[in-house]
Amino acid sequence: MPTRVLIPSGVLCLGFDREALARGVAMKPDLIAIDGGSTDSGPWSLGAGQSKYARSVTKSEWRELMLARAEAGVPLVIGTTGTCGADACVDWMFEITQELASELGQSLRIARLYSGQPAARITDALAAGRIKPLTPAPEISAETLAEMTNIVALAGAEQIQAALNTGADIVIAGRTTDTAIIAALPLQRGDHAGAAWHGAKIAECGALCSTNPTSGVILVDFDAEGFTVEPLATGASCTPHSVSAHMLYENSDPFILYEPGGHLDVTQTRYTALDGVRTRATGSKWVPGPYTVKLEGARAAGFQTTLIAVLRDAHYVANAQAWADKLHGFLDSLIARRMALDPASYNLDFRLIGVNAALGEMENRTGQPVEVGVLLIITAKTQALASEIGKLANPHLLHYPLTANEELPTFAFPYSPAQSDRGALYEFALNHVLELDDPMSAFRLTVTEVTP
């Protein structure tokens, strides 16, 4: 049965064209689906179990989508809720949804799909040989797993289908693959499997697959042979080039995409322009495989304090690297002498902004900057220790001379105090898959009736 899915934008909180959304609702979609996050911005969200986006923006955009859902009379699904899809983020989004249901006077059935994994489950699976590393994978053990603040599994189509089959008006899903929330319904209704996954991949970033990437709203029609994608903002178009080029985006292999239970192969896909606006794709192939779900995990890797000084004196600008290296050695010896700290228990990292701060050792250009920003990043086992090292470093970052026989220089500190405590540093600690016999066995579904 043909299935029409409306995608308001690539991620909740990036904004969408309201007229285009209204046009999409009028076109009678079978489902409205939006992504809520990804690993793009780094490990902090998963580590802390918090959304990186403002609650006010989340609530304001979700309000518009809840109104669109009520008008369309179809389910609304959000995947990877709250940037990382941790259980705490699902609860946070559920609370926002309850508030809105009350404010809007909506009676709703809400399904929450939890993707969080207790460390013990993963430890048992590791012992049973049901965890497989991807390339490259960090080493894991029962100890490292126990240290992780959050572990999530990426749900696929089956888990989203289970949530939809509860008759939910709204599905708030934890971590899912970007595509699963879009592909689940066409797959369940028997549309072409390759087209379901491929169309979902094309649409998951919203209008990024069109000629007007910031316009947001995308509509995809799935059927027995292929899919047709259409941007709904005025003036935007999906061309065979803009659509096929989207497979390159954030994908290490532009032809293959792994999902729970198999992979998508678009090597033989044919793209056809139906008119100036819509593009149709056929020939995409779904290749079934073992049922595995990808795991993501983050753990605290210390705490950080940062300081910034700006060198403007031409002599220091020209010798910034030598100065930073010398200061680094001096600080190490001072930390040993005054704090009696083992060098393995802290890390000092000097980033020279204006020299090579973005690329480090890969940088192959040199220039003559007007000034150099010196960012000192201190990592230690506790915040108190990182902060203490920051205070120790402070006067030297301000006054350290290149040579012994010169008047003490004073560099530019942009604010007082010069140091900023950054809190915990998290790092990604899993790049593995978990084998499952029953897709739902690592996921939890809760259904709640909400009345205003």
Added chain:
Amino acid sequence: MTQVSEIAYKVRSKNAGPFWVTVDVFCGTPEAYTRLSDALKTEEVAALYHQPTQLLKRFDIPDLNVIKFSFPRPVIQGHRSDRDMHGAQWATLLAEMSL
């Protein structure tokens, strides 16, 4: 010396998950594609990113006039020594590469 950016329409890079980075060279025309596809040597691109050649995946895609390179991040995204959380500035190295 001609730089890649003088022939290509655009060079972009981005993480492909926390463990990989991918660099896309959009050539724009079949002529530019043919020229860059021939001129870009896999081992030179690998050296540019301090990668062993065997870890660099290369895709030459004439239908899109695109050449794509993917490789494991030398530093995992967000590790304390990561300098570019999104890997998006890495494209400049290939854009500025002399042919």
